[in-house]
Amino acid sequence: MISQPSRHCTVELHALPSRIGQVRRIISAQLRYWRLDPLIDHAALGLTELLTNVHRHAQPDKRCTVDVELLLDRLTVSVSDHDPRMPNLTDAATYDTCGRGLALIAAVSQSWGVSRSAGGKSVWFTLPAPPGAAAPPSHLPVYGAATDGPFDTADLEGVVLEYGHATARSAIMG
DSSP: OOOOOEEEEEEEEEOOHHHHHHHHHHHHHHHHHTTOGGGHHHHHHHHHHHHHHHHHHOOSOOEEEEEEEEETTEEEEEEEESOOOOOOOOOOOTTOSSSOHHHHHHHHSSEEEEEEETTEEEEEEEEEOOTTTTSOOSEEOOTTOSSOOOEEGGGGTTOOOOTTTOEEEEEEOO
8 A cells, every 4th residue: 555645734714804814824834834935935825816816706705715735746725615606817917906816826836726616616726845745754843741852753652643644724714
């Protein structure tokens, strides 16, 4: 059996202007934790564009879910909402103040697309991850211990570790 290491983070929110910056910081911190610092700028830019689209266009509400998944050599960022209308890639004129979001995502990402889901859609983009980025580190830090770490996972007998396969979940409603 071939194991496919992955890391996953989900954030649920109302796509309001005050929340978009918070989610961008959460995802940036998660990528730093996964040691994917080179991907932060493009991921945050694409995420901001997708959340802004939900804020401006999604009906009947602004609730959405952000999923970030690292699988082998690819980081996928997706935003799902409850509006079944599909977004359009437009050709914005030089002085237009909007209409460039999907084109910008296409320019900074490896690939992007839209998937229909039950009662809505999911818009996603991918970024290439550095080789070996999905593999969990050989040593996991243990915080709150009385002695210095990091500790080898063999030293944590009886402790359940799902590092690399656990789902981080957060909710910012409001």
